[in-house]
Amino acid sequence: MSAATGLRPAADPEGTGDRPRRLSTNAGLGDRLFALGARSSGVVVLLIMLAVGGFLASQATQALRVAGWSFLTVQHWNPGGHRGQFGIAAVLVGTLLIGALAVLVAVPLALGMALYISEYAPAGVKRTMITLVDLMAAVPSVVYGLWGFFFLEHRMTGLARWISTWFGWIPLFKVDGADPHDPLAPVPAYTSSTFIAGTVVALMITPIMCSVMREVFGQAPAGEREAAYALGSTRWGMIRSVVLPYGRGGIIGGTMLGLGRALGETITVYMIISMVFTIQPHILQSGASTVAALIALHFGDSTPFGLSALMAAGLVLFLMTLVVNFAASAVVARSRSGAST
Numbered sequence: 001m002s003a004a005t006g007l008r009p010a011a012d013p014e015g016t017g018d019r020p021r022r023l024s025t026n027a028g029l030g031d032r033l034f035a036l037g038a039r040s041s042g043v044v045v046l047l048i049m050l051a052v053g054g055f056l057a058s059q060a061t062q063a064l065r066v067a068g069w070s071f072l073t074v075q076h077w078n079p080g081g082h083r084g085q086f087g088i089a090a091v092l093v094g095t096l097l098i099g100a101l102a103v104l105v106a107v108p109l110a111l112g113m114a115l116y117i118s119e120y121a122p123a124g125v126k127r128t129m130i131t132l133v134d135l136m137a138a139v140p141s142v143v144y145g146l147w148g149f150f151f152l153e154h155r156m157t158g159l160a161r162w163i164s165t166w167f168g169w170i171p172l173f174k175v176d177g178a179d180p181h182d183p184l185a186p187v188p189a190y191t192s193s194t195f196i197a198g199t200v201v202a203l204m205i206t207p208i209m210c211s212v213m214r215e216v217f218g219q220a221p222a223g224e225r226e227a228a229y230a231l232g233s234t235r236w237g238m239i240r241s242v243v244l245p246y247g248r249g250g251i252i253g254g255t256m257l258g259l260g261r262a263l264g265e266t267i268t269v270y271m272i273i274s275m276v277f278t279i280q281p282h283i284l285q286s287g288a289s290t291v292a293a294l295i296a297l298h299f300g301d302s303t304p305f306g307l308s309a310l311m312a313a314g315l316v317l318f319l320m321t322l323v324v325n326f327a328a329s330a331v332v333a334r335s336r337s338g339a340s341t
Contacts, residue, residue: 053318060312062305071312076277077294079309080302088313093279094194094289095263095317101198101283102262106206107255113206114213119239130214137207145271148200153191153272156199160190160284175285192274194283200272201265205258212257216250217243256328260321266292291317 063079064071067086074087117129160175167173178189220243228238244251269290275297276287295310302310 049322053315056311056315056318060308060315063308063312066305067309067312072316075279077298077309079306086309088291088294088316090277090279091289091291091294091313092316093281094273095291095320097194097281097283098198098201098265098269098288098290099259099262101194102201102205103255103259105199105202106209106258106262109202110206110209110213110254110258111251113210114217115239115243117210118214118217119235119243133207133210133214137211141204141265141267142271144200144204145268148196148268149271152200153196154187156196157187157190160193160195164190164284171281173284174282176282178285189286190284192272192286192288194273194280194288197269197272197288198283200268201262204265204268205261208261209254209258212254213247213250216247216254220246252328252331256324259324263321263324264292264317265290266296269293270296 067074070085071087072092073089074085075090077086077088077091079086113129113133117126117133121129163173164175164178168175175189224242224246225238228242233241269288270293273288273290273293274286275289275293277289280287280289291313295314298306299310
């Protein structure tokens with residue numbers, strides 16, 4: 001038995017001197033430290049998440065005891081004057097509408113940018129575009145809010161009017177109090193809307209989604225790319241048969257990451273929308289609301305009970321984002337990248 005390794009030498013019946021090497025399953029010090037660090041990081045993240053949820057739950061207890069389940073069904077917000085008659089039904093619907101609209105606008109943009117950067121762009125252009133996309137992802141929210149309020153909002157009213165004129169028969173695109181066929185119809189009826197806020201938020205989350213998708217597309221196996229070309233496939237055919245199936249998990253993960261940010265976006269939405277506390281299903285009409293904007297609007301002047309109500313709203317938003325991320329994880333796990341290529 002070897003004193004250095006603790007392993008018994010393998011038998012050599014033919015006396016050739018060639019013996020197979022026995023592999024040890026004992027991890028080295030570096031591997032053990034890495035495993036310990038990875039587990040510790042995961043535990044710390046879980047503890048932080050539990051701490052945030054526990055803090056919100058403890059602070060929201062007072063308001064939830066008074067409001068009960070009506071907190072999810074009542075539309076108006078006045079916890080100081082009418083205890084038990086306040087809720088987040090309106091702001092919850094507004095949050096979902098803005099988040100859904102932002103994702104619908106951002107996914108085609110992010111997917112197209114990611115495919116161009118990873119598959120079509122020349123080397124010099126590719127490096128420049130990667131830098132620009134990463135720079136856009138680092139721009140503060142307030143900059144997007146100022147740009148949306150002073151530049152984009154008044155330039156989108158014409159598009160909103162056109163959509164309302166031709167598709168106003170769909171309840172989602174209807175605008176109450178404005179005749180789309182009247183050229184003198186008041187412009188403010190189309191400003192500060194879910195449509196404008198969702199578009200600005202979409203431009204905010206597009207760089208994040210594009211970065212995730214681009215990284216996954218770049219990891220598509222080179223052998224399968226070459227095989228597709230060898231079988232006579234065009235570049236788009238190769239992308240359709242290799243890159244997109246391999247990157248399905250990245251597309252879903254990037255989309256859910258963008259949706260999570262869109263649901264919790266505060267400053268940009270707060271600067272653009274005109275807060276209303278009734279369910280506003282018309283996305284082109286002035287007036288919208290989100291949970292994050294509600295908290296930003298009332299946090300500074302709330303009573304202790306009002307702060308508890310705001311914490312309850314934050315708890316609902318926290319749980320909603322958790323559900324979205326867990327659902328995304330489940331979908332990604334069932335369709336992991338490369339599984340069908």
